Amino acid sequence: MPQAWDTTTAARLRPDxxxxxxxxxxxxxxxxxxxxxxxxxxxxxxxxxxxxxLPTLSERPNRPGLNPRASAAGAQRGWLKDxxxxxxxxxxxxEHRAADIAGALRARIPTPPPVPKRxxxxxxxxxxxxWMMDLxxxxxxxxxGYDLVSADAHHPLIAKExxxxxxxxxxxxxxxxPKF
Amino acid sequence: xxxxxxxxxxxxxxxxxxxxxxxxxxxxPRRTGHRVQLTVPEDMWRELAGIARAAGTTPNDVLVxxxxxxxxxxxxxxxxxxxxxxxxxxxxxxSSTGSSNGAKAKPLTAEELVxxxxxxxxx
Numbered sequence: 001m002p003q004a005w006d007t008t009t010a011a012r013l014r015p016d017x018x019x020x021x022x023x024x025x026x027x028x029x030x031x032x033x034x035x036x037x038x039x040x041x042x043x044x045x046x047x048x049x050x051x052x053x054l055p056t057l058s059e060r061p062n063r064p065g066l067n068p069r070a071s072a073a074g075a076q077r078g079w080l081k082d083x084x085x086x087x088x089x090x091x092x093x094x095e096h097r098a099a100d101i102a103g104a105l106r107a108r109i110p111t112p113p114p115v116p117k118r119x120x121x122x123x124x125x126x127x128x129x130x131w132m133m134d135l136x137x138x139x140x141x142x143x144x145g146y147d148l149v150s151a152d153a154h155h156p157l158i159a160k161e162x163x164x165x166x167x168x169x170x171x172x173x174x175x176x177x178p179k180f
Numbered sequence: 181x182x183x184x185x186x187x188x189x190x191x192x193x194x195x196x197x198x199x200x201x202x203x204x205x206x207x208x209p210r211r212t213g214h215r216v217q218l219t220v221p222e223d224m225w226r227e228l229a230g231i232a233r234a235a236g237t238t239p240n241d242v243l244v245x246x247x248x249x250x251x252x253x254x255x256x257x258x259x260x261x262x263x264x265x266x267x268x269x270x271x272x273x274x275s276s277t278g279s280s281n282g283a284k285a286k287p288l289t290a291e292e293l294v295x296x297x298x299x300x301x302x303x
Contacts, residue, residue, distance in 0.1 A: 002260060030252045097268050104275065106300070143271075145263030169270030170263055 001173070004034040004092060004141040006150040007042045007133075009177040013089075015079060018180035027088050034090035034146060038136040047077040092144045094136050101139035104165055105158060106132070115153035134158060138172065147173040206232070208241030 003026075012019045023033045035043075050073035083089055094102075112131035122130065131154070138158040141148045148155055159172040220228070220243070228239040228246075235242065288296070 002256070030249065031256060097271075101271055103300070104271075143264055143268050145260040145267065166267060166270035166274055168273070169267040172267075 001147045002031055002034065002145070003149050003175065004036060004137075004144070004146040005039070005177075006036075006137050006148060006152060006155065007039050008151040009149050010035045010039055010089075011043050011046070013080065013083070014076060022178055022180070023088060032088065032090050034092050034141075034144070036092045036137045036140040037094045038133045038140065040084075040091055042130075042133050043080065044077060047073045047080075051077070092140050092146070094140050097143045098136065098140040101143060101162070101165070102132075102135045105135045105139060105161055108161055108165070109157075112154060113157055115157075138162065142166075142169075142172045147175055149175045149177050151177050206236070206238045208238040208244075211244070 009019070013023065014020065026033050051070045084091055112127055112134075134152065134154050135158060138148065138155055139162075142159075142162055148159075155174045159174050162172050163169070225239060228242045232239045232242045
């Protein structure tokens with residue numbers, strides 16, 4: 001079954017990584033891995049934020065030279081965009097059907113339910129934004145006919161809710177990320 | 181198709197012998213199946229021949245492999261579309277109950293609609 005990766009898995013993609021090797025092998029077999037537009041937005045946000053909020057050269061006068069973490073974040077974003085442009089990874093758009101389903105999901109569960117493993121250092125507001133993105137991702141993957149690969153504890157709960165909203169539909173399967 | 185994908189189809193011949201003897205005709209791997217005679221547009225054939233030369237195989241073989249890849253992609257796309265449509269239809273069917281009852285109800289005012297739509301920002 002075609003796989004879509006959520007942020008917990010797709011964010012690990014980088015040059016010379018086992019994740020890249022896996023994605024490449026699936027592409028060669030004609031079954032490329034996908035991410036959703038919402039997942040791409042989350043990844044881009046993190047990388048852009050890192051490249052703009054890390055201290056700049058002028059803010060670190062005693063430590064001249066490029067800020068290595070900021071430029072690495074920028075380089076990673078450029079690399080990921082190149083892989084997408086080359087067709088190695090498909091990006092599933094958040095379109096009208098996914099938007100309708102995400103709205104219905106949010107009406108049923110407006111705020112993120114508590115899960116055993118919560119992201120450390122995330123504020124309540126950030127958690128709610130992440131929740132919106134999770135809903136969008138699940139709805140997109142569902143309506144494009146993919147399975148979702150995720151380590152996020154929220155997605156099985158969303159999948160359960162989807163089976164209530166669309167009881168006769170083939171269920172959204174949540175797979176654990178591949179072990180490398 | 182990347183010509184490199186085809187390079188494992190044919191072994192590289194002994195170039196020394198090849199220089200003394202007339203070049204042997206390239207042969208594609210033997211396949212079983214339906215034999216057909218078909219007309220291939222000239223420009224397509226030139227492209228197939230170019231890929232075949234780079235990969236050390238025949239244009240016929242390249243043609244079959246390209247068709248095979250395209251069929252595989254198509255099968256995947258058809259299966260995905262089928263599942264996607266089933267899921268969407270199931271959601272649409274389950275959520276259409278409200279709209280049939282709603283036909284008899286008094287329509288919402290513009291103000292009510294705006295307020296409902298903006299509830300998304302308030303929760």
